[in-house]
Amino acid sequence: MSSDASSAVAAPRALSTVPGPRGWPVVGVAPQVRPESFHRQLEAWSGRYGSVFAFRIGGRHFLAVSDPETVAGVLRRRPAVFRRTTRLEQASRELGFLGLFSASGDTWRRQRPMVLAGLDPAHIRTYLPALTAITDRLRRRWLDAAAAGREIDLTADLMRYTVDVTTSLAFGHNLNTLEASTETAIQQHLNVILPALFKRLMSPLPRWPDKALAGHVIALRAAVQEFIAQARRDLAEQPALRQQPANLIQALVAASEDAAHGITEEDVSGNVLTMLLAGEDTTAHTLAWLFWLLYRNPQALATARAEVDAVLGAGGQVRAIDDLARLDYVEACANEAMRLKPVAPMIMNEACEETVVADVLVPRGGIVICLLRPANLDDAHFPRPMQFDPGRWRGGPGAAASLSSAKRVAMPFGAGPRMCPGRYLAIAEIKMVAAMLLAQFDVVDVSAAGVDEPRERLALTMAPVGLRMSLRKRPAA
Numbered sequence: 299m300s301s302d303a304s305s306a307v308a309a310p311r312a313l314s315t316v317p318g319p320r321g322w323p324v325v326g327v328a329p330q331v332r333p334e335s336f337h338r339q340l341e342a343w344s345g346r347y348g349s350v351f352a353f354r355i356g357g358r359h360f361l362a363v364s365d366p367e368t369v370a371g372v373l374r375r376r377p378a379v380f381r382r383t384t385r386l387e388q389a390s391r392e393l394g395f396l397g398l399f400s401a402s403g404d405t406w407r408r409q410r411p412m413v414l415a416g417l418d419p420a421h422i423r424t425y426l427p428a429l430t431a432i433t434d435r436l437r438r439r440w441l442d443a444a445a446a447g448r449e450i451d452l453t454a455d456l457m458r459y460t461v462d463v464t465t466s467l468a469f470g471h472n473l474n475t476l477e478a479s480t481e482t483a484i485q486q487h488l489n490v491i492l493p494a495l496f497k498r499l500m501s502p503l504p505r506w507p508d509k510a511l512a513g514h515v516i517a518l519r520a521a522v523q524e525f526i527a528q529a530r531r532d533l534a535e536q537p538a539l540r541q542q543p544a545n546l547i548q549a550l551v552a553a554s555e556d557a558a559h560g561i562t563e564e565d566v567s568g569n570v571l572t573m574l575l576a577g578e579d580t581t582a583h584t585l586a587w588l589f590w591l592l593y594r595n596p597q598a599l600a601t602a603r604a605e606v607d608a609v610l611g612a613g614g615q616v617r618a619i620d621d622l623a624r625l626d627y628v629e630a631c632a633n634e635a636m637r638l639k640p641v642a643p644m645i646m647n648e649a650c651e652e653t654v655v656a657d658v659l660v661p662r663g664g665i666v667i668c669l670l671r672p673a674n675l676d677d678a679h680f681p682r683p684m685q686f687d688p689g690r691w692r693g694g695p696g697a698a699a700s701l702s703s704a705k706r707v708a709m710p711f712g713a714g715p716r717m718c719p720g721r722y723l724a725i726a727e728i729k730m731v732a733a734m735l736l737a738q739f740d741v742v743d744v745s746a747a748g749v750d751e752p753r754e755r756l757a758l759t760m761a762p763v764g765l766r767m768s769l770r771k772r773p774a775a
């Protein structure tokens with residue numbers, strides 16, 4: 299039996315004795331759970347029962363923890379003591395996208411270095427020209443909307459952007475959904491598959507809810523096979539790419555051709571799909587929340603714009619990776635948006651063996667949910683926690699007690715060996731799009747109809763519902 303650093307010396311408590319919502323016989327709390335707002339329900343329970351509580355859905359026992367040290371302790375004890383849930387692994391395998399996010403054990407160990415290498419800061423640097431070109435397409439799309447006085451469907455446009463970036467950077471494929479007049483096939487399929495996967499994970503019975511799903515999965519897999527076939531053609535035409543692949547898909551395909559790497563055909567297609575799924579919603583929703591928060595906080599918006607003007611100068615465009623590095627306040631705004639609106643508000647872990655978390659005995663197969671937001675909104679860690687105050691990430695007035703402790707508390711990209719490998723790319727995308735918006739446009743409105751604050755909808759990631767944005771071209775731009 300293993301235990302985390304914070305475990306008490308005394309004998310651990312049994313999971314069944316830990317306070318929490320008791321629920322009904324047989325079904326447990328299932329009748330109270332609304333999948334779309336499950337995170338809010340868990341956060342409310344955390345407010346009522348404290349930073350460690352337990353509950354049951356059907357025959358499955360859950361422990362939820364929200365104290366940052368306990369959370370980090372669980373996340374760091376992967377892959378040996380905790381793994382992603384077997385339910386996620388099973389569902390992903392059935393869909394054909396068992397990749398880095400859902401894999402466990404040796405499969406995960408084989409894949410992780412390859413994906414990390416494809417998304418490390420050195421690669422992001424070489425991606426800059428492509429990132430600049432795609433950001434420019436988004437600028438043109440928003441200029442057209444501003445000229446026509448048209449409202450922008452913020453989430454839809456940002457998802458076009460992130461799909462274009464992922465396919466270009468990870469697969470070397472210029473999909474260009476930003477300039478397509480209608481939703482492209484890939485987006486249509488992703489928009490059905492992601493919510494269906496989430497419903498399947500949340501359902502008491504492990505079955506697929508949507509009959510039309512199979513058609514979307516087959517079509518998306520066909521699109522992915524086309525990316526892979528292209529990578530094979532590239533490797534055949536330029537064998538030197540096997541040693542120095544230009545992108546992630548070439549690296550995966552080259553590894554699959556060499557038995558020593560143990561990468562299978564299934565691993566290749568699983569990871570291509572995983573990149574699309576992991577890179578699309580997360581970054582797009584973070585940007586949407588950021589723009590809504592900036593619009594609501596004109597002082598922060600003005601400070602961010604002044605920084606963008608000073609760094610980018612008259613042209614208003616990012617020309618070098620160092621420009622991005624100097625957008626310090628913009629990055630602080632992104633950190634603050636992720637503190638208040640973490641798009642991955644919880645991380646589910648399954649115990650590979652009997653273990654102790656805090657002072658609770660978790661059986662093998664028990665699920666430990668790490669809740670990320672309660673600590674972000676606790677004034678013990680962040681003074682005036684409900685306030686959007688990017689200055690706290692830079693050591694100014696209102697700063698968190700110490701910047702490094704703030705970074706340890708807020709974990710929007712997770713922690714430990716499975717921490718998000720896409721974080722450098724995500725931050726680069728966020729800074730590129732935010733700088734483009736601030737340099738080129740006046741923000742006239744960012745809101746959801748009829749509500750003061752957009753509803754949070756959880757479907758694997760936490761999206762703002764119905765955000766629309768209106769822009770005016772900036773006179774000086």
Ligand code: HEM
Pocket residue numbers: 373398399400410413464572573576577578580581584641642645710711712713714715716717718719720721723724
């Ligand atoms: C703002 C944007 C993003 C956020 C907030 C985010 C957040 C996360 C979180 C919380 C995890 C789980 C970490 C853990 O278990 O400790 C994760 C994992 C992952 N993310 Fe991201 N992510 C973002 C963007 C991206 C992008 C752009 C990509 C790739 C194109 C990506 C690829 C992945 C992958 C492959 C994993 C699984 C890693 C593993 O299990 O080893 N993410 N992300």
